[in-house]
Amino acid sequence: MLKDIGSMSEEELKEEMASVGEPAYRAGQIYKWLQSGVKSFDEMTNVSKKLREKLVENYYISFATIEKKLISAYDDTRKYLLSFPDGEAVESVLMKYHHGYTSCISTQVGCKMGCTFCATGKSGFSRNLTPSEMLSQLRAEQEDADIRISNIVLMGMGEPLDNYENVLRFLRLVSSENGMNIGMRHISLSTCGVVPRIYDLAEEKLQLTLSVSLHAPNDRIRSRTMPINRKYGIDELLKACRYYIDHTGRRISFEYAMIDGVNDSDACASELASRLRGMICHVNLIPVNTVGGTGYKKSRMDRIRSFISVLEKAGITATVRRTLGSDINASCGQLKRAYKKEEKTE
Numbered sequence: 369m370l371k372d373i374g375s376m377s378e379e380e381l382k383e384e385m386a387s388v389g390e391p392a393y394r395a396g397q398i399y400k401w402l403q404s405g406v407k408s409f410d411e412m413t414n415v416s417k418k419l420r421e422k423l424v425e426n427y428y429i430s431f432a433t434i435e436k437k438l439i440s441a442y443d444d445t446r447k448y449l450l451s452f453p454d455g456e457a458v459e460s461v462l463m464k465y466h467h468g469y470t471s472c473i474s475t476q477v478g479c480k481m482g483c484t485f486c487a488t489g490k491s492g493f494s495r496n497l498t499p500s501e502m503l504s505q506l507r508a509e510q511e512d513a514d515i516r517i518s519n520i521v522l523m524g525m526g527e528p529l530d531n532y533e534n535v536l537r538f539l540r541l542v543s544s545e546n547g548m549n550i551g552m553r554h555i556s557l558s559t560c561g562v563v564p565r566i567y568d569l570a571e572e573k574l575q576l577t578l579s580v581s582l583h584a585p586n587d588r589i590r591s592r593t594m595p596i597n598r599k600y601g602i603d604e605l606l607k608a609c610r611y612y613i614d615h616t617g618r619r620i621s622f623e624y625a626m627i628d629g630v631n632d633s634d635a636c637a638s639e640l641a642s643r644l645r646g647m648i649c650h651v652n653l654i655p656v657n658t659v660g661g662t663g664y665k666k667s668r669m670d671r672i673r674s675f676i677s678v679l680e681k682a683g684i685t686a687t688v689r690r691t692l693g694s695d696i697n698a699s700c701g702q703l704k705r706a707y708k709k710e711e712k713t714e
């Protein structure tokens with residue numbers, strides 16, 4: 369079976385080269401080519417034809433193909449549906465901020481977690497993405513938009529901590545000096561709360577930003593909207609978050625999708641504030657994106673303002689996340705669902 373060469377670290381590549389009788393410096397050359405986004409071994413012009421043939425026999429290079437692209441008329445946000453050779457497809461979104469370009473990439477094809485407000489959660493799970501498939505999303509976007517990405521958020525399709533080893537490997541590759549060299553401080557990882565993996569991640573002491581999708585102040589509401597909460601309840605989750613903050617010295621960002629009449633009352637805000645008291649954290653409020661069939665509606669703006677003021681009075685900082693690309697359904701999972709429907713009606 370061919371091996372996924374784009375998911376190997378420079379060190380591993382050195383070992384691979386040694387095993388096929390090649391000198392170690394070859395690994396450095398090949399690693400740089402791979403990280404620069406070549407799609408075939410033939411593009412590696414400083415590698416001998418003989419070695420290129422050897423590579424073709426033993427390895428494959430994964431890449432993503434743009435199946436569909438939507439560009440927002442408001443703010444140039446670009447949303448892509450990217451496919452892999454096995455026919456699976458994921459979404460990635462490229463956003464322009466004043467400090468540069470941020471890419472929101474997927475970590476799995478679908479998701480097992482089944483959150484009731486989420487388009488990805490509704491479409492079920494197909495498979496994990498490999499580290500090289502995560503990198504290839506960034507490369508496809510950079511090439512298409514002719515820009516350099518400076519920030520990454522793992523907030524596309526999938527639960528990053530349910531694909532822990534591959535995500536960690538991706539983080540190391542993307543931040544490596546001879547790779548895209550995007551520092552951990554420019555990366556955010558969002559999780560629905562896979563508690564054991566939060567402890568594991570704390571041990572890695574990475575400088576990335578951990579976002580925790582909380583979306584409810586108590587187990588009653590959270591278990592209804594996020595099935596993972598039936599396994600790891602809020603107390604357990606917040607205990608892991610405290611451990612993470614203590615261990616890494618990094619503050620956590622809590623995501624909270626505001627759903628009309630479900631989790632947006634002032635009582636919910638004060639319950640949330642009392643739970644988060646004393647934690648180094650920030651709350652990001654997001655008016656929920658309406659996904660067909662859920663019956664959920666966005667909270668009204670005055671409700672959101674009132675929610676923020678309760679949090680702030682309790683000393684918790686909160687902001688409403690700017691929604692980019694609202695005309696192109698930039699929140700993940702929605703493009704793929706629309707695309708599938710189109711395919712069916714053809």
Ligand code: SAH
Pocket residue numbers: 485486487522523524525526527528558559560580581583623625654655656657658659699
């Ligand atoms: N699985 C991870 C990361 C991907 S989802 C997680 O759940 O954190 C990225 C973010 O989008 C999460 O905060 C998720 O809760 C949120 N999200 C999903 N569906 C949404 C919707 N319809 N409206 C607003 N936010 C949503």
Ligand code: SF4
Pocket residue numbers: 479480481482483486487488489490524525526527560581
């Ligand atoms: Fe999965 Fe995150 Fe969607 Fe929940 S919100 S179903 S964890 S992608």
